Amino acid sequence: MPxxxxxxxxxxxxxxxxxxxxxxxxxxxxxxxxxxxxxxKKRYLAERIPALQTRGLSLSALxxxxxxxxxxxEVVDEERYDIEAKCLHNTREIKDLxxxxxxxxxxxxxxxxxxxxxSADAMLRALLGSKHKVSMDLRANLKSVKKEDTEKERPVExxxxxxxxxxxxxxxxxxxxxxxxxxxxxx
Numbered sequence: 001m002p003x004x005x006x007x008x009x010x011x012x013x014x015x016x017x018x019x020x021x022x023x024x025x026x027x028x029x030x031x032x033x034x035x036x037x038x039x040x041k042k043r044y045l046a047e048r049i050p051a052l053q054t055r056g057l058s059l060s061a062l063x064x065x066x067x068x069x070x071x072x073x074e075v076v077d078e079e080r081y082d083i084e085a086k087c088l089h090n091t092r093e094i095k096d097l098x099x100x101x102x103x104x105x106x107x108x109x110x111x112x113x114x115x116x117x118x119s120a121d122a123m124l125r126a127l128l129g130s131k132h133k134v135s136m137d138l139r140a141n142l143k144s145v146k147k148e149d150t151e152k153e154r155p156v157e158x159x160x161x162x163x164x165x166x167x168x169x170x171x172x173x174x175x176x177x178x179x180x181x182x183x184x185x186x187x
Contacts, residue, residue: 010018054062118126 054065057065
């Protein structure tokens with residue numbers, strides 16, 4: 001059954017139109033945010049920095065004003081330097097901690113495990129400690145099995161393999177095989 005091609009729910013031109021409208025809206029929102037940031041910055045600066053009145057001041061008053069401004073700049077510069085030093089220290093510390101985490105999480109090489117042969121008695125002594133009194137020799141409890149060599153008992157017939165295949169084909173051949181397998185055991 002061939003696959004039926006599904007028609008898109010929206011046409012390509014409609015998709016392109018929607019995409020362009022979304023981009024235009026995003027650009028508009030971005031510009032509005034940029035303007036709001038600029039207005040907030042101007043408002044903050046106007047609040048923090050009063051307007052500078054230098055008209056009508058004498059030379060000594062201007063020098064005092066300059067000294068005050070330089071003192072304020074030095075204070076702000078010291079604060080900026082302290083903050084930068086703290087930031088640099090924190091970033092170094094974060095980097096060191098990341099390296100430690102990577103080292104701890106790193107790939108550990110597993111040592112090659114050796115196979116150790118432990119007897120049942122040694123295992124029970126290790127598990128039970130001094131409570132273990134009974135000796136368990138598991139090999140003594142095993143039954144001995146006498147292996148019979150069935151290949152030597154059967155005489156090997158050498159003959160034409162084609163006759164054998166023809167004789168064994170069909171249901172009669174299967175019956176002969178069944179009878180042949182049954183007869184040596186019954187003797």
